[in-house]
Amino acid sequence: MTNIALIEDDIELKELLEKYLNFQEQFKVVLSVISAEDFFAKFMEIEQIDILIMDIGLPGMNGIEALPKIKQKLPNTEVVMLTVHDDSEKVFQSLKNGASGYLLKNTSLETIKESIEQILAGGSPMSPNIARKIVDHFHPKPIEGQKELSIREKEIVLALVDGLSYKLVADRLKISIDTVRQHIRSIYRKLNVNCKAEVISKSYKGEI
Amino acid sequence: MTNIALIEDDIELKELLEKYLNFQEQFKVVLSVISAEDFFAKFMEIEQIDILIMDIGLPGMNGIEALPKIKQKLPNTEVVMLTVHDDSEKVFQSLKNGASGYLLKNTSLETIKESIEQILAGGSPMSPNIARKIVDHFHPKPIEGQKELSIREKEIVLALVDGLSYKLVADRLKISIDTVRQHIRSIYRKLNVNCKAEVISKSYKGEI
DNA sequence: AAGATAATAGCATTTTTATGCGATTAGGTT
Protein backbone atom coordinates (compact mmCIF):
# COMPACT_ATOMS: atom_id res chain seq x y z
CA MET A 1 0.00 0.00 0.00
CA THR A 2 1.38 3.39 -1.05
CA ASN A 3 0.50 6.46 1.01
CA ILE A 4 -0.07 9.59 -1.03
CA ALA A 5 -0.48 13.23 -0.03
CA LEU A 6 -1.86 16.02 -2.19
CA ILE A 7 -1.40 19.80 -2.11
CA GLU A 8 -3.72 21.32 -4.70
CA ASP A 9 -5.80 24.45 -4.42
CA ASP A 10 -8.08 23.68 -7.35
CA ILE A 11 -10.77 21.98 -5.27
CA GLU A 12 -12.32 20.20 -8.21
CA LEU A 13 -9.03 18.67 -9.35
CA LYS A 14 -8.05 17.90 -5.78
CA GLU A 15 -11.22 15.92 -5.14
CA LEU A 16 -11.07 14.19 -8.48
CA LEU A 17 -7.51 13.04 -7.84
CA GLU A 18 -8.37 12.02 -4.32
CA LYS A 19 -11.29 9.90 -5.50
CA TYR A 20 -9.44 8.39 -8.41
CA LEU A 21 -6.34 7.45 -6.42
CA ASN A 22 -8.33 6.08 -3.49
CA PHE A 23 -10.25 3.98 -6.01
CA GLN A 24 -6.97 2.23 -6.90
CA GLU A 25 -6.56 -0.46 -4.30
CA GLN A 26 -2.76 -0.08 -4.04
CA PHE A 27 -2.97 3.64 -3.21
CA LYS A 28 -4.30 5.56 -0.25
CA VAL A 29 -4.59 9.32 -0.05
CA VAL A 30 -3.58 10.00 3.55
CA LEU A 31 -3.53 13.80 3.41
CA SER A 32 -5.13 16.24 1.03
CA VAL A 33 -4.78 19.99 1.56
CA ILE A 34 -5.05 23.22 -0.41
CA SER A 35 -1.89 25.03 0.71
CA ALA A 36 1.67 24.51 1.92
CA GLU A 37 0.75 26.10 5.24
CA ASP A 38 -2.03 23.56 5.65
CA PHE A 39 0.42 20.79 4.86
CA PHE A 40 2.93 21.95 7.47
CA ALA A 41 0.14 22.16 10.05
CA LYS A 42 -1.03 18.59 9.46
CA PHE A 43 1.74 16.38 8.11
CA MET A 44 3.07 15.39 11.55
CA GLU A 45 -0.14 13.49 12.27
CA ILE A 46 0.43 11.17 9.31
CA GLU A 47 2.53 8.10 10.05
CA GLN A 48 3.98 7.81 6.54
CA ILE A 49 3.84 9.71 3.29
CA ASP A 50 5.47 7.89 0.38
CA ILE A 51 4.57 10.28 -2.39
CA LEU A 52 3.50 13.91 -2.41
CA ILE A 53 1.82 15.37 -5.47
CA MET A 54 1.79 19.14 -5.34
CA ASP A 55 0.91 22.21 -7.34
CA ILE A 56 3.22 25.19 -7.82
CA GLY A 57 0.67 27.99 -7.95
CA LEU A 58 -0.69 27.84 -4.44
CA PRO A 59 -2.26 30.47 -2.17
CA GLY A 60 0.31 31.74 0.35
CA MET A 61 3.68 30.02 0.05
CA ASN A 62 4.14 28.67 -3.47
CA GLY A 63 5.10 25.09 -4.23
CA ILE A 64 8.69 25.82 -5.19
CA GLU A 65 9.40 27.72 -1.97
CA ALA A 66 7.70 25.03 0.10
CA LEU A 67 9.58 22.17 -1.57
CA PRO A 68 12.96 22.42 0.20
CA LYS A 69 11.24 22.83 3.57
CA ILE A 70 9.16 19.73 2.90
CA LYS A 71 12.15 17.67 1.75
CA GLN A 72 14.02 18.75 4.85
CA LYS A 73 11.30 17.37 7.10
CA LEU A 74 10.39 14.38 4.91
CA PRO A 75 13.58 13.41 3.05
CA ASN A 76 12.21 10.02 2.04
CA THR A 77 9.00 11.32 0.52
CA GLU A 78 9.14 11.53 -3.28
CA VAL A 79 7.63 14.73 -4.59
CA VAL A 80 5.99 15.14 -7.99
CA MET A 81 5.03 18.59 -9.21
CA LEU A 82 1.67 18.74 -10.99
CA THR A 83 1.25 22.16 -12.53
CA VAL A 84 0.31 24.28 -15.52
CA HIS A 85 3.72 26.00 -15.47
CA ASP A 86 5.93 24.78 -18.27
CA ASP A 87 8.64 27.44 -18.19
CA SER A 88 12.21 26.23 -17.79
CA GLU A 89 12.86 28.40 -14.76
CA LYS A 90 10.15 26.68 -12.70
CA VAL A 91 11.14 23.24 -13.95
CA PHE A 92 14.80 23.62 -12.97
CA GLN A 93 14.02 25.28 -9.65
CA SER A 94 11.68 22.42 -8.78
CA LEU A 95 14.30 19.83 -9.63
CA LYS A 96 17.01 21.68 -7.70
CA ASN A 97 14.70 21.95 -4.73
CA GLY A 98 14.17 18.22 -4.65
CA ALA A 99 11.29 17.23 -6.94
CA SER A 100 11.52 13.75 -8.45
CA GLY A 101 8.97 14.25 -11.18
CA TYR A 102 7.22 17.01 -13.07
CA LEU A 103 3.85 16.61 -14.72
CA LEU A 104 1.73 19.12 -16.58
CA LYS A 105 -1.90 19.49 -15.64
CA ASN A 106 -3.13 18.14 -18.96
CA THR A 107 -1.82 14.74 -17.81
CA SER A 108 -4.55 12.09 -17.73
CA LEU A 109 -5.53 10.34 -14.49
CA GLU A 110 -4.35 7.11 -16.05
CA THR A 111 -0.92 8.62 -16.72
CA ILE A 112 -0.76 10.04 -13.21
CA LYS A 113 -1.37 6.57 -11.88
CA GLU A 114 1.40 5.23 -14.11
CA SER A 115 3.66 8.05 -12.95
CA ILE A 116 3.24 7.02 -9.35
CA GLU A 117 4.13 3.47 -10.31
CA GLN A 118 7.22 4.78 -12.12
CA ILE A 119 8.31 6.66 -9.00
CA LEU A 120 7.91 3.51 -6.92
CA ALA A 121 10.05 1.65 -9.48
CA GLY A 122 12.84 4.20 -9.02
CA GLY A 123 12.05 6.26 -12.09
CA SER A 124 11.20 9.90 -12.66
CA PRO A 125 7.92 10.63 -14.40
CA MET A 126 8.15 13.61 -16.68
CA SER A 127 5.78 15.06 -19.25
CA PRO A 128 7.54 14.86 -22.64
CA ASN A 129 7.58 18.63 -23.08
CA ILE A 130 9.26 19.04 -19.73
CA ALA A 131 11.79 16.35 -20.57
CA ARG A 132 12.61 18.30 -23.72
CA LYS A 133 13.43 21.41 -21.71
CA ILE A 134 15.78 19.40 -19.55
CA VAL A 135 17.38 17.68 -22.53
CA ASP A 136 17.86 21.02 -24.29
CA HIS A 137 19.73 22.15 -21.19
CA PHE A 138 22.45 19.64 -22.07
CA HIS A 139 22.63 20.56 -25.73
CA PRO A 140 25.52 22.91 -26.51
CA LYS A 141 24.17 26.28 -27.56
CA PRO A 142 26.09 27.69 -30.50
CA ILE A 143 26.63 31.37 -29.68
CA GLU A 144 26.47 33.45 -32.84
CA GLY A 145 29.56 35.50 -33.55
CA GLN A 146 31.61 33.53 -31.04
CA LYS A 147 34.83 32.11 -32.41
CA GLU A 148 35.61 28.42 -31.94
CA LEU A 149 38.33 27.67 -29.40
CA SER A 150 41.33 25.64 -30.57
CA ILE A 151 42.05 22.22 -29.08
CA ARG A 152 44.81 23.63 -26.90
CA GLU A 153 42.57 26.42 -25.70
CA LYS A 154 39.90 23.92 -24.74
CA GLU A 155 42.51 22.04 -22.69
CA ILE A 156 43.29 25.28 -20.88
CA VAL A 157 39.60 25.83 -20.21
CA LEU A 158 39.28 22.35 -18.73
CA ALA A 159 42.20 23.07 -16.44
CA LEU A 160 40.66 26.37 -15.33
CA VAL A 161 37.36 24.61 -14.61
CA ASP A 162 39.33 22.21 -12.42
CA GLY A 163 40.35 25.23 -10.38
CA LEU A 164 44.03 25.25 -11.35
CA SER A 165 46.19 28.36 -11.11
CA TYR A 166 48.22 29.55 -14.12
CA LYS A 167 51.26 27.87 -12.62
CA LEU A 168 49.49 24.52 -12.23
CA VAL A 169 48.01 24.76 -15.72
CA ALA A 170 51.53 25.29 -17.03
CA ASP A 171 52.71 22.22 -15.12
CA ARG A 172 49.84 20.06 -16.35
CA LEU A 173 50.35 21.00 -20.00
CA LYS A 174 54.16 21.16 -19.75
CA ILE A 175 54.37 24.70 -21.07
CA SER A 176 55.61 27.96 -19.57
CA ILE A 177 53.36 30.16 -17.49
CA ASP A 178 53.73 32.91 -20.07
CA THR A 179 52.29 30.62 -22.70
CA VAL A 180 49.38 29.91 -20.42
CA ARG A 181 48.84 33.64 -20.13
CA GLN A 182 48.95 33.95 -23.89
CA HIS A 183 46.37 31.20 -24.41
CA ILE A 184 44.10 32.70 -21.80
CA ARG A 185 44.35 36.03 -23.56
CA SER A 186 43.13 34.38 -26.76
CA ILE A 187 40.35 32.58 -24.94
CA TYR A 188 39.13 35.81 -23.32
CA ARG A 189 39.16 37.54 -26.70
CA LYS A 190 37.24 34.76 -28.43
CA LEU A 191 34.67 34.43 -25.65
CA ASN A 192 34.38 38.16 -25.01
CA VAL A 193 35.13 37.90 -21.31
CA ASN A 194 37.84 39.15 -19.01
CA CYS A 195 38.12 36.81 -16.08
CA LYS A 196 38.39 33.12 -15.23
CA ALA A 197 35.03 33.12 -13.49
CA GLU A 198 33.18 33.89 -16.70
CA VAL A 199 35.06 31.23 -18.63
CA ILE A 200 34.14 28.63 -16.03
CA SER A 201 30.50 29.71 -16.02
CA LYS A 202 30.31 29.58 -19.81
CA SER A 203 31.86 26.16 -19.77
CA TYR A 204 29.24 24.82 -17.35
CA LYS A 205 26.46 26.48 -19.30
CA GLY A 206 27.58 24.62 -22.43
CA GLU A 207 28.47 27.85 -24.21
CA ILE A 208 31.93 26.71 -25.21
CA MET B 1 4.34 11.12 -43.24
CA THR B 2 7.35 10.83 -40.96
CA ASN B 3 10.61 9.42 -42.35
CA ILE B 4 12.50 7.24 -39.95
CA ALA B 5 16.01 5.77 -40.07
CA LEU B 6 17.38 2.97 -37.89
CA ILE B 7 20.91 2.01 -36.85
CA GLU B 8 20.71 -1.27 -34.97
CA ASP B 9 23.04 -4.21 -35.17
CA ASP B 10 20.70 -6.69 -33.53
CA ILE B 11 19.20 -7.96 -36.78
CA GLU B 12 16.15 -9.44 -35.15
CA LEU B 13 15.25 -6.22 -33.33
CA LYS B 14 16.11 -4.17 -36.40
CA GLU B 15 13.71 -6.11 -38.61
CA LEU B 16 11.02 -6.17 -35.96
CA LEU B 17 11.18 -2.40 -35.58
CA GLU B 18 11.28 -1.92 -39.32
CA LYS B 19 8.18 -4.03 -39.84
CA TYR B 20 6.29 -2.54 -36.92
CA LEU B 21 7.01 1.06 -37.86
CA ASN B 22 6.26 0.52 -41.56
CA PHE B 23 2.98 -1.05 -40.51
CA GLN B 24 1.96 2.30 -38.97
CA GLU B 25 0.61 4.31 -41.84
CA GLN B 26 2.05 7.64 -40.63
CA PHE B 27 5.63 6.29 -40.50
CA LYS B 28 8.04 5.14 -43.19
CA VAL B 29 11.41 3.52 -42.52
CA VAL B 30 13.56 5.10 -45.23
CA LEU B 31 16.93 3.70 -44.11
CA SER B 32 17.83 0.76 -41.92
CA VAL B 33 21.48 -0.16 -41.33
CA ILE B 34 23.58 -2.08 -38.82
CA SER B 35 26.45 0.36 -38.26
CA ALA B 36 27.38 4.04 -38.20
CA GLU B 37 29.74 3.47 -41.13
CA ASP B 38 26.86 2.02 -43.12
CA PHE B 39 24.77 5.03 -42.25
CA PHE B 40 27.42 7.50 -43.41
CA ALA B 41 27.76 5.57 -46.67
CA LYS B 42 24.06 5.69 -47.46
CA PHE B 43 22.34 8.64 -45.80
CA MET B 44 23.03 11.06 -48.67
CA GLU B 45 20.75 9.07 -50.95
CA ILE B 46 17.77 9.70 -48.68
CA GLU B 47 15.86 12.91 -49.37
CA GLN B 48 14.74 13.44 -45.77
CA ILE B 49 15.22 11.79 -42.39
CA ASP B 50 13.00 13.19 -39.66
CA ILE B 51 13.89 10.80 -36.90
CA LEU B 52 16.84 8.50 -36.33
CA ILE B 53 16.61 5.69 -33.81
CA MET B 54 20.03 4.30 -32.99
CA ASP B 55 21.82 1.90 -30.72
CA ILE B 56 24.93 2.76 -28.71
CA GLY B 57 26.69 -0.62 -28.79
CA LEU B 58 27.47 -0.90 -32.49
CA PRO B 59 30.21 -2.69 -34.43
CA GLY B 60 32.91 -0.20 -35.46
CA MET B 61 32.19 3.36 -34.43
CA ASN B 62 29.86 3.38 -31.42
CA GLY B 63 26.65 5.36 -31.31
CA ILE B 64 27.91 8.07 -28.99
CA GLU B 65 30.94 8.82 -31.15
CA ALA B 66 28.83 8.81 -34.29
CA LEU B 67 26.19 11.11 -32.84
CA PRO B 68 27.94 14.50 -33.17
CA LYS B 69 29.04 13.66 -36.71
CA ILE B 70 25.48 12.76 -37.63
CA LYS B 71 24.02 15.90 -36.04
CA GLN B 72 26.60 17.97 -37.90
CA LYS B 73 25.44 16.60 -41.23
CA LEU B 74 21.75 16.35 -40.32
CA PRO B 75 21.09 19.07 -37.78
CA ASN B 76 17.32 18.86 -38.20
CA THR B 77 17.07 15.12 -37.66
CA GLU B 78 15.93 14.22 -34.15
CA VAL B 79 17.91 11.35 -32.68
CA VAL B 80 16.64 8.88 -30.13
CA MET B 81 19.02 6.43 -28.49
CA LEU B 82 17.62 2.92 -28.06
CA THR B 83 20.02 0.91 -25.95
CA VAL B 84 20.59 -1.45 -23.07
CA HIS B 85 23.08 0.96 -21.45
CA ASP B 86 21.57 2.72 -18.47
CA ASP B 87 24.73 4.17 -16.91
CA SER B 88 24.74 7.91 -16.28
CA GLU B 89 27.93 8.45 -18.24
CA LYS B 90 26.40 7.17 -21.48
CA VAL B 91 23.15 9.01 -20.89
CA PHE B 92 24.82 12.38 -20.36
CA GLN B 93 27.27 11.93 -23.19
CA SER B 94 24.40 11.12 -25.53
CA LEU B 95 22.48 14.20 -24.50
CA LYS B 96 25.56 16.43 -24.78
CA ASN B 97 26.22 15.01 -28.23
CA GLY B 98 22.77 15.92 -29.41
CA ALA B 99 20.30 13.12 -28.65
CA SER B 100 16.72 14.24 -28.08
CA GLY B 101 15.50 11.08 -26.41
CA TYR B 102 16.83 8.03 -24.63
CA LEU B 103 14.97 4.74 -24.44
CA LEU B 104 15.98 1.46 -22.89
CA LYS B 105 15.66 -1.70 -24.95
CA ASN B 106 12.96 -3.12 -22.72
CA THR B 107 10.67 -0.43 -24.16
CA SER B 108 7.59 -1.88 -25.88
CA LEU B 109 6.92 -1.29 -29.57
CA GLU B 110 3.78 0.55 -28.56
CA THR B 111 5.82 2.91 -26.36
CA ILE B 112 8.39 3.40 -29.10
CA LYS B 113 5.59 4.47 -31.41
CA GLU B 114 4.35 6.90 -28.74
CA SER B 115 7.90 8.16 -28.27
CA ILE B 116 8.13 9.06 -31.93
CA GLU B 117 4.86 10.93 -31.62
CA GLN B 118 6.22 12.77 -28.58
CA ILE B 119 9.29 13.83 -30.52
CA LEU B 120 7.12 15.14 -33.34
CA ALA B 121 5.11 17.09 -30.75
CA GLY B 122 8.30 18.78 -29.52
CA GLY B 123 8.83 16.54 -26.53
CA SER B 124 11.66 14.29 -25.38
CA PRO B 125 10.85 10.65 -24.81
CA MET B 126 12.75 9.19 -21.93
CA SER B 127 12.50 5.90 -20.09
CA PRO B 128 11.58 6.70 -16.47
CA ASN B 129 14.81 5.22 -15.10
CA ILE B 130 16.82 7.42 -17.43
CA ALA B 131 14.79 10.47 -16.43
CA ARG B 132 15.64 9.68 -12.82
CA LYS B 133 19.36 9.80 -13.54
CA ILE B 134 18.96 13.17 -15.15
CA VAL B 135 16.79 14.48 -12.34
CA ASP B 136 19.28 13.25 -9.75
CA HIS B 137 21.88 15.30 -11.57
CA PHE B 138 20.04 18.42 -10.45
CA HIS B 139 19.57 17.34 -6.86
CA PRO B 140 22.08 18.96 -4.53
CA LYS B 141 24.44 16.36 -3.14
CA PRO B 142 24.94 16.90 0.57
CA ILE B 143 28.70 16.75 1.17
CA GLU B 144 29.46 15.15 4.51
CA GLY B 145 31.32 17.37 6.92
CA GLN B 146 30.66 20.47 4.86
CA LYS B 147 29.19 23.37 6.77
CA GLU B 148 26.06 25.08 5.48
CA LEU B 149 26.58 28.54 4.00
CA SER B 150 24.59 31.43 5.47
CA ILE B 151 22.08 33.32 3.33
CA ARG B 152 24.49 36.21 2.84
CA GLU B 153 27.27 33.85 1.86
CA LYS B 154 25.02 32.24 -0.73
CA GLU B 155 24.34 35.68 -2.18
CA ILE B 156 28.08 36.21 -2.47
CA VAL B 157 28.45 32.86 -4.23
CA LEU B 158 25.76 33.80 -6.73
CA ALA B 159 27.59 37.04 -7.46
CA LEU B 160 30.89 35.19 -7.95
CA VAL B 161 29.17 32.75 -10.33
CA ASP B 162 27.97 35.77 -12.30
CA GLY B 163 31.63 36.64 -12.79
CA LEU B 164 31.68 39.76 -10.61
CA SER B 165 34.89 41.12 -9.06
CA TYR B 166 35.06 41.83 -5.32
CA LYS B 167 34.42 45.47 -6.08
CA LEU B 168 31.28 44.72 -8.10
CA VAL B 169 30.04 42.25 -5.51
CA ALA B 170 30.40 45.02 -2.93
CA ASP B 171 28.41 47.37 -5.16
CA ARG B 172 25.66 44.84 -5.79
CA LEU B 173 25.21 44.01 -2.11
CA LYS B 174 25.84 47.58 -0.91
CA ILE B 175 28.63 46.58 1.44
CA SER B 176 32.33 47.43 1.59
CA ILE B 177 34.90 45.46 -0.35
CA ASP B 178 36.50 44.40 2.93
CA THR B 179 33.25 42.82 4.01
CA VAL B 180 33.14 40.94 0.72
CA ARG B 181 36.64 39.69 1.47
CA GLN B 182 35.52 38.60 4.92
CA HIS B 183 32.52 36.66 3.56
CA ILE B 184 34.65 34.99 0.93
CA ARG B 185 37.11 33.94 3.63
CA SER B 186 34.25 32.24 5.49
CA ILE B 187 32.97 30.61 2.32
CA TYR B 188 36.42 29.23 1.48
CA ARG B 189 36.77 27.86 5.01
CA LYS B 190 33.36 26.18 4.95
CA LEU B 191 33.82 24.71 1.48
CA ASN B 192 37.47 23.80 1.96
CA VAL B 193 38.70 25.66 -1.09
CA ASN B 194 41.01 28.58 -1.73
CA CYS B 195 39.94 30.23 -4.96
CA LYS B 196 36.89 31.58 -6.76
CA ALA B 197 37.16 28.99 -9.49
CA GLU B 198 36.50 26.12 -7.10
CA VAL B 199 33.54 27.90 -5.55
CA ILE B 200 32.00 28.42 -8.99
CA SER B 201 32.59 24.81 -9.96
CA LYS B 202 31.06 23.52 -6.73
CA SER B 203 28.09 25.75 -7.27
CA TYR B 204 27.45 24.35 -10.76
CA LYS B 205 27.97 20.81 -9.52
CA GLY B 206 25.23 21.34 -6.94
CA GLU B 207 27.65 20.89 -4.06
CA ILE B 208 26.60 24.05 -2.28
C1' DA C 1 55.33 33.78 -52.04
C1' DA C 2 52.40 36.09 -49.00
C1' DG C 3 49.10 35.92 -45.36
C1' DA C 4 46.62 33.69 -41.50
C1' DT C 5 46.46 30.93 -37.42
C1' DA C 6 48.14 28.11 -33.59
C1' DA C 7 51.43 27.35 -30.25
C1' DT C 8 55.26 28.69 -27.98
C1' DA C 9 57.88 32.21 -24.80
C1' DG C 10 59.47 36.61 -22.34
C1' DC C 11 59.04 41.05 -19.83
C1' DA C 12 56.65 44.78 -17.50
C1' DT C 13 52.78 46.74 -15.12
C1' DT C 14 48.36 47.25 -13.03
C1' DT C 15 44.50 45.19 -10.94
C1' DT C 16 42.41 41.63 -8.36
C1' DT C 17 42.60 37.90 -5.15
C1' DA C 18 43.85 35.51 -1.11
C1' DT C 19 45.08 35.81 3.49
C1' DG C 20 46.61 37.44 8.27
C1' DC C 21 45.06 40.11 12.13
C1' DG C 22 41.91 42.97 14.60
C1' DA C 23 37.38 45.00 15.69
C1' DT C 24 32.17 46.33 16.42
C1' DT C 25 27.20 45.35 16.46
C1' DA C 26 23.05 42.61 16.71
C1' DG C 27 20.58 38.38 17.72
C1' DG C 28 20.19 34.02 19.65
C1' DT C 29 21.66 30.04 23.17
C1' DT C 30 23.11 28.04 27.36
Add this chain to the structure above:
DNA sequence: AACCTAATCGCATAAAAATGCTATTATCTT
Protein backbone atom coordinates in the same frame (compact mmCIF):
# COMPACT_ATOMS: atom_id res chain seq x y z
C1' DA D 1 26.14 36.95 32.22
C1' DA D 2 28.91 34.47 29.10
C1' DC D 3 29.12 32.56 24.62
C1' DC D 4 28.34 31.92 19.70
C1' DT D 5 27.37 33.19 15.07
C1' DA D 6 26.28 36.31 11.29
C1' DA D 7 27.30 40.46 9.30
C1' DT D 8 29.75 44.46 9.10
C1' DC D 9 34.43 47.20 8.28
C1' DG D 10 39.64 48.39 8.19
C1' DC D 11 44.63 47.83 7.17
C1' DA D 12 48.43 45.41 5.27
C1' DT D 13 50.77 42.27 2.22
C1' DA D 14 51.98 38.52 -0.80
C1' DA D 15 50.38 35.89 -4.59
C1' DA D 16 47.82 35.43 -8.72
C1' DA D 17 45.52 37.21 -12.58
C1' DA D 18 44.81 40.41 -16.39
C1' DT D 19 46.79 43.10 -19.95
C1' DG D 20 50.12 45.50 -23.24
C1' DC D 21 53.75 44.59 -26.35
C1' DT D 22 57.03 41.76 -28.81
C1' DA D 23 58.81 37.64 -31.03
C1' DT D 24 59.83 32.80 -33.07
C1' DT D 25 58.39 28.52 -35.27
C1' DA D 26 55.36 25.54 -37.73
C1' DT D 27 51.45 24.68 -40.46
C1' DC D 28 47.87 25.66 -43.56
C1' DT D 29 45.43 28.56 -47.09
C1' DT D 30 45.18 31.48 -50.88
